[in-house]
Amino acid sequence: MAVANILMVICVVSIWSLLLVNVTLIIAGYLYYMRTERELPPSLPDEPPFVSVMVPAHNEGMVIVQTVEALLAFDYPADRYEIIVINDNSSDNSAELLARVKERNPGRNLIVINTDSVIGGKGKSNALNLGFAQSRGELIAIYDADNTPEKPALRYLVGELMADDKLGAVIGKFRTRNRDASWLTRFINIETLSYQWMAQAGRWKLFRLCTIPGTNFIMRRSIVESIGGWDTKALAEDTEISFRIYLMGYRIKFQPHAVTWEQEPQTLKVWFKQRTRWVKGNIYVIIKNLPLLFQWSARRISFDILYYVSIYFLLVLALVTSDSLLILHALGYVHTSIAGLSTFLWLLAIVLFVVGTFVTVTTEKGELTFSNLWLILLMYISYCQLWMLVAANGLYQYAKDAIFKRETKWYKTERF
Structure with a gap:
């Protein structure tokens, strides 16, 4: 009993510590939302900087045309930005589709790089390095191949970055384009909104820190040159480059007015593979940093390192252990005198999760609905529990690759 009680106390303290951190971030994020809602990003300078917009794409025929057309429609001066699509060793009809888009837009700065299996097909980081080698921009913007950014997105990102020399990068907001396709995409929609206003806006408000999300962001060319490009071993190249920007003394700001719409996984299988890749990538970044x-020189980013360690290691271990103890207690195999208290705290944690998440989604028009409240509750008992399996699988896959010294493989998210 004593051992079970000690384990349960450790789990409860760990879970509630992280829960209170997230509640604090939600409050800070909401305060940031209240302020940014009333003001637009800074205007462009009189002479807007030249921007290279890069799009890594592998077998993206289903979505690439819509993405490039959206990028061509930016309200940024057309002669002050180029679009570089890295068609990375694709076996579908992407090359033909991109060639047609280029023919329909003569005179535009649209560059298509078609790679083969020799120089390409090695993941997003390698594709970005190839595109960067041919880029000319003072600033570098990145969009995933399934994105349809809103017209002012690039202008807002550039305006924000140019207004503050302390900023190394500015990230925008991403919304779920196929939100109503399935229960899964509705869960993902809530997850992304909650993450942006909690982990991004909250951390910016409190610590002047954000993590690059992989799409809809802009950074200074000098940074990429200084760090030697993207780390080709990193599956989570966005998180990895964020830490390197921090170490250079720059900040990364969240600008919610710069919006892009992206396609999310519509099946559990695709979602599980994509999220496992994210976990493996973030574990690599955690261990590296x-x-x-x-x-002492890296003290500003200690919170981020501890936050990721807590999410991917401490929280998963605490949740699995506490749930196992409660189940074993109910079956009579383990006896703990604080099972009742643990159950009460678990129920209270659910209430805080539902309320906190609902508060974050109300920052978006059309999301303040009673159905979303029930959806968040259902999300906790289903989607959030699946995240534990993803985290455990990602850790297992990372350890297996490290032990057997296997090359990390990039899983390309399937489109619909």
Whole structure:
């Protein structure tokens, strides 16, 4: 009983510590929302900088035309930005589709790089390095191949970055384009909204830190040159480059007015593979940057390192252990005197999760609905529990690759 009680207390303290951190981030994020809602990003300078917009794409024939057309429609001066699509060793009809788009838009700065299996097909980081080598922009913007950004998105990102020399990058907001396709995409829609106003806006408000989300962001060319490009071993190249920007003394700001719409996985199988890739990538970044916790020069980013360690290691372990103990207690195999208290705290945690998440989604028009409240509750007992399996699988896959020294493989998200 004593051992079970000790384990349960450790789990409860761990879970509630993280829960209170997230509640704090939600409050800070909501305060940031209240302020940004009343003001637009800074205007462009009189002479707008030249921007290279890069789009890595592998077998993206289903979505690439709509994406490029959306990029061509930016209200940024047409002669002050180029679009570089890296058609990375695709076996579908992407090359033909991109050639037609280029023919329909003569005179536009649209560059298509078609790679083969020799120089391409090695993941997003490698594709970005190939595109960067041919880019001319003072600023570099990145969009995924399934994105349809709104017309002012690039203008807002550039205006924000140019207004503050302390900023190394500015990230925008992403919304779920296929939100109503399935229960899964509705869960993902809530997840992305909650994440942006909690982990992004909250961290910016409190610590002046954000993490690049992989799409709809802009950064200074000088940064990419200084760090030698993207780390080709990193599956989560966005998180990895964020830490390197931090270490250079720059900040990364969240600008919610710059919006892009992206397609999310519509089946559980595709979602599980994509999220496992994210977990493996973030574990790589955590381990790579863990020594920074002991360096005074990196003290500003200690919160981010501890936050990721807590989410991917401590929280998963605490949830699995506490749930297992409660089940074993109910079956009579383990006896703990604080099972009742643990159950009460677990129910209270659910209430805080539902209320906190609902508050974050109300920042978007059309999301303040009673159905969303029930959807968040259902999300907790289904979608959130699946995340534990994803985290555990990602950790297992990462450990297996490390032990057997296997090359990390990039899983390309299937489109619909």
